[in-house]
Amino acid sequence: MIPAAFEYVRPSSVSEAVSALAEAGEDGKVLAGGQSLIPVLRLRMSYPSTVVDVGRVPELRGVRDDGDAIVIGAMTTHHDVLHDPLVAEHAPLIRQATETIADPQVRHRGTFGGALAHADPAGDLGAVALALECEFVATGPNGERRIPAGDFFVDYLTTALSPGELLTAIRVPKLGAGWxxxxxxxxxxxxxxxxxxxxxxxxxxxxxxxxxxxxxxxxxxxxxxxxxxxxxxxxxxxxxxxxxxxxxxxxxxxxxxxxxxxxxxxxxxxxxxxxxxxxxxxxxx
Missing domain, CATH: 3.30.390.50 (CO dehydrogenase flavoprotein, C-terminal domain)
Structure with a gap:
């Protein structure tokens, strides 16, 4: 099927993306890797007025060390998460779950944050984020806030992200010895x-x-x-x-x-x- 008509915006920074989402309000959707959203659009299960494509926002990609946690950019692909040395060292559970996701083609396009924000209870990463007690970093018109994993998943395909907010990163606490x-x-x-x-x-x-x-x-x-x-x-x-x-x-x-x-x-x-x-x-x- 062909998706319903929508406005398409492709920002180059987080601030531009947040502005576009704020303008779209509740009818805006974020396009990350597209592995979940595009099928939903094609089946006309969703009718957004605006799709904000964050694929060209470089600050949303990569994994970095932040002291007592590692920070995974929301647009980091499953493939990159799977092969990242910081993830392997400090959060092997993420790697173990990620290698079971779909197939290599999907893992090269799908994103860590996109899968979590989609909030499908059959998705593998939500349970992992809960077990690791991650924090979700959201950026909106009023600035940045952190949402504990236990509060992030609200209902089926529904998260604590407010209209106009963008999931920008996931903080994964480093586990101590013996885990x-x-x-x-x-x-x-x-x-x-x-x-x-x-x-x-x-x-x-x-x-x-x-x-x-x-x-x-x-x-x-x-x-x-x-x-x-x-x-x-x-x-x-x-x-x-x-x-x-x-x-x-x-x-x-x-x-x-x-x-x-x-x-x-x-x-x-x-x-x-x-x-x-x-x-x-x-x-x-």
Whole structure:
């Protein structure tokens, strides 16, 4: 199908982009890598008055060290994130999830910030951002603000970004010693959306799990933290029995969808199984 008519703006700076979005108001859309927005436009699931293409804003790209965090520009492609040494050193969970996203062609065009701002609960990076307790940097007419990952995802395809605001960067806190990670994803065919995914971070002490953070993909209208499983994992032995018992709480409090890929109870089962696998893999088993 052919998209509905819209105004097209291609700014060269963040300030120009923010001005264009502010002028467009609630009917403006940001075009980043285009891997999600263009299909939505073609299917006429969205009718923006203005599309602001930020592909020529160089300050939105790249990864830099900022002391206690690394900062990933919103327009940094999945490919560049996947091969960045700072990400590999300080946030390997991002790399583990990114290498499962779609195919090489999409990873060369799609962007880290674009995927997060799209806020599809079946997308892999939202659960990762929750587990890592990232901060989202938004720039709008009133300046810059930081939004904790736990507050960023509001509902299906809906974020805390206000009309006129542009997601400019994601701050990823550096983890201290003893942390390890794993991303476990179940999908019907290679390169498909997750039926369920689990982002696991584990800190071990003396053979036990001292602390765990678990992010869930496609277990509700937004990415979620598996808080009950996190609490149950604290202090348990890092073995199959201990982790399995704690992982049985992974679906507590979730509201997974039922669709052609699986019913809600099937997703709940997958969340428990994949949480056990992800935590054990993160713990070195």
């Amino acid at each position: 390890s990670s794993h991303y476990e994803k179940f999908h019907r065919v290679a390169q498909a959306w997750s039926i369920v995914g689990v982002a696991a971070l584990v800190r071990r002490e003396n053979g036990s799990i001292a602390e765990a953070r678990i992010g869930l993909t496609n277990m509700g209208s937004t990415p979620l933290r598996a808080r009950s499983a996190e609490s149950a994992l604290s202090g348990v032995a890092a073995n199959a029995d201990g982790v399995g018992t704690a992982a049985s709480h992974a679906a507590d409090g979730t509201t997974p969808p039922s669709d052609l890929s699986g019913r809600a109870d099937y997703r709940e089962h997958l969340a428990r199984v994949l949480t056990k696998r992800a935590v054990l893999a993160a713990a070195g088993h």
